[in-house]
Amino acid sequence: MEEALRIAVLIKQVPATENVKIDPETGVMIREGLEAEVNPLDLYALEEAVRIKEKFPHTRATAVTMGPPAADKAARYAIAMGCDEGVLVTDRAFAGSDTLATATVLSHALYRLGAFDLILTGERATDGETGQVGPAVGSLLGVPVLTFVSRLEILPNGRILAERAVEGGHERLSAPIPSLAVVVKEINVPRLCTLGGKLKGKKAEIRTLSFADLGLPRERVGLAGSPTKVVKVCYPQVTRKGRKVSAAEDFDGALEALETFLANVGAGGNPALPGAEEGEA
Amino acid sequence: MKAGGRGEVWTLAEIREGRLHPVSYELLAWGRGVADALGVPLASVVPGDNPPDAASLFAHGADKVYLAEDPGLKHFLVDAYAGVLADMTEEYEPQVFIASATTQGRSVMSVLYARLGCGLTADCTDLSVRDGLLLQTRPAIGGNVMADIMTPERRPQMCTVRPKSKRPLTPDPSRKGELVRYTPKKSSLASALTFLGFDPELRVGLPIQDAEVIVAGGKGMKEAKNFALLEELARLLGGSVGASRAAVDLGWAPHSSQVGLSGKSVTPRLYIAWGISGAVQHLAGMGGAETVVAVNIDPNAPIFGVSDFGVVGSALEVLPRLIDDLKKNKRHIPAGRLAGR
Structure with missing residues (x-):
């Protein structure tokens, strides 16, 4: 690949669950004092982008995240890992978006940011656990979607060779550029950020996109743009005696x-x- | 599509290596309850190259079977599958569409719902009908939260349900139904993807997502070579080997065997945890097991809090003895009781 590749990595900020404790009396997760972090399963997508950059030095990797203003930290972390730039898609109008409304916002943001050759994302977020935003973004953009990708290679002829981890084995497929790939943990081992990387992330200018920048009708985002409605939430007792x-x-x-x-x-x-x-x- | 009408309840049959996968029948058990509550027919949609005989789907509860047959559907190419299912949904206007939360079901439904502009609820553990609408219950945040979700306006109301979370109905071979042969449009079959091959994995038993019995190991197994003991027990119990994240990260077991929030969610009849302390992330992946047995040296290990039976002791001392006893002790042979339930 002689020409420059453009990669977008979709990431999400989630509550850090690594040290989550459950209240033994109520069975409710203790969320106080929980830090936010980049969704652990998105680190594999970031790592894959950085590896492609190392292989094809002209590559430009852009991390895109949607969330509250403080989610800029996720974009900074992506830069610390080796991405070139970070974009935060944020607006009060997006509050209450379900997976379809979220995918609608992200696909429009990607469209605004220009043509990408490859869009990478993690298998699912560890908070919502739906795994349906990534494929929906590909679907809305009209680009081919590869799910459960455990190996990815960009071939000299400009096609993508992918392995998918499915029940009972691995499927091999080839896909064109552009495509969207949802990667699984098996694909790589994410690197730790270097001190220099962290400094770069801290100093980086994070571009923001708001509702007004996307040119979307109001009824396609937030609660209004969400076909699914949460009608009740409860905290089940998971203990057995x-x-x-x-x-x-x-x-x-x-x-x-x-x-x-x-x-x-x-x-x-x-x-x-x-x-x-x-x-x- | 907007609400209204008397649309059918659809389930997505799944073909793997040319055969109907058992989740196809589980889905009919889910769909039967919903269709009866709504008073509408239940249909099974079968996309494939050479779809199997529909009779078994009727026997398991389908009133109708849609066969979408084309060589282009021989392999699971998500864009072709979603394209054909989008056409069919627009033509027949089902009000509910249920798939299994397998890699196929999750992938095709996630592409399809966005194309149709519908609501999709992932990984449901319960479905019911309230006020003529599908009430979908699903866990989130590692099973610590249960949410009830409805899709009031758009149709179909789409969801995936956890594999193995419902038993298929007892088949009734005398049940008959209506067979509809659907001819997919060539334009919808066109795929940007090329299938190159499938490499099956070498392993004892079924993939852990399909297993009735899972014998799982964690750090308490001490060394990679001790996983051979788990394989031996899995063979004796007709099960598969699972692992905690720690064991996978140490290279003792393949990624495909990892149970937990960053691994697989599993729903076996029996889960036996050997030397797994039970981090919240692990419990999130195995909370759907029917019966849980744990062996751990630490009496305060959280895994005991979700276990039906616990042994406080070293996995490496108990495991070889259990294997020996199972091998020589033929008095317990309850002939497929696990599989038969």
Whole structure:
């Protein structure tokens, strides 16, 4: 690839869940004091963009995030990892957007930012966990969508070779430029930011796009632009009150109790159960 | 599409390697309840190259089967699938469209809903009908929040449901239905993607998303080679091997086996956690298991809080003994009780 490649990486800022604790009394997640971070699954998309940049030095990687004004930190983190620039799409009009309204805003933002050869994003965000914004952006832009991508290569002929991690194995596909690829964890190991990178991110000018910049009708964004409505939210108790035995105190007794329990749920050792032989080929 | 009409309830059948995948039948169990509550027919939509006999879909609850047949649908190419399904949705105007949250279902529904401008609710764990609308319940933030979601205006109301979260209906071979052969438009079949091949993975048992029994290991397994013990137990129980993020990051198990927020969500009948402490992210991935057994050296490990049965002890001491006993002790052979439920 001699010509410059333009890559957009769609990222989201989420509450840091790495050290989430659950209140044992109520079963509710304790959210106080939780920091915001870049969605951990988006780091693989950022890393992939930076790797492509290293391979094709003319590449320009733009991180795009939608969120409140403080989400500029996500764009700065992307620059710290090696992206060239960051764009924050932010406006009060976007509040309450579901995945379709979010994808509508992001696809218009990408359109405004110009033609991209490749759009990368993570599998899903660890807060909403829908995984349907990325493919919807591709769908709205009319570019081919590759999901669950575990390997990606840009070939000299300008096509994209992709592997998709699906149930039971990997599919190999080729796709044109431009395409949108949703990547999974398997694809790479995201790098840590260097001190120099962090400084660069901190100093960088983050471009912002607002509702007025996108030329979208009001009824396509925010609550009005969201076909789905959340009608109720509750915090389920996820705890089970199971029996516990100690192998330290009575190894043989504990083992026997375990075997009896397994036999009672139908797992006493029966190689004829489905799945025992399948898939070993 | 706007609300109104008496549209059908649709489910998306899934073909893998030329055969109907069991999620196709699970979806009919989901759809049957919704269609009956709405008083409309239930249909199964089957896109494929050489779709199988529809009789089994009727037996499992479908009133109608739409066969969309074309060589262009031989492989799962998301743009062709979404194109054909968009045409069919516009032509027949279903009011509900349910797919399974498999890699195929998630991918095609995410492209399709945006094209149609509809609402899509991912990974539902419950569906019901309220005031003539689909009430969709789904977990978020690692299962710590449950949200009820409705799509009041746009049609179809689209959702994906967790695989294996409902048993198929008992098949009734005498059930008959209406078969509709749909001829996909050439323009919609055109795909920008080229399928090059499929490389199956070498592994014991089914993919963990499909497994009835999962034997999972974490840091308490101490070394990569000890995962061979988990494979042995999985073989004995007819299950598959899962792993915590820590074990995958240490290179002891492949990414495809990772259970948790950054891995797979699994819904087996039985989940046995060996040396897994149970970080919130891990619990998010296995909370849908019917029965959970944990073996961990730390009596305060959070995994015990979600377990039906726990053994406080070293995984590496208990596991070999359990395997030995299972191998020689033939008194427990409950002949497919797990699989039969």
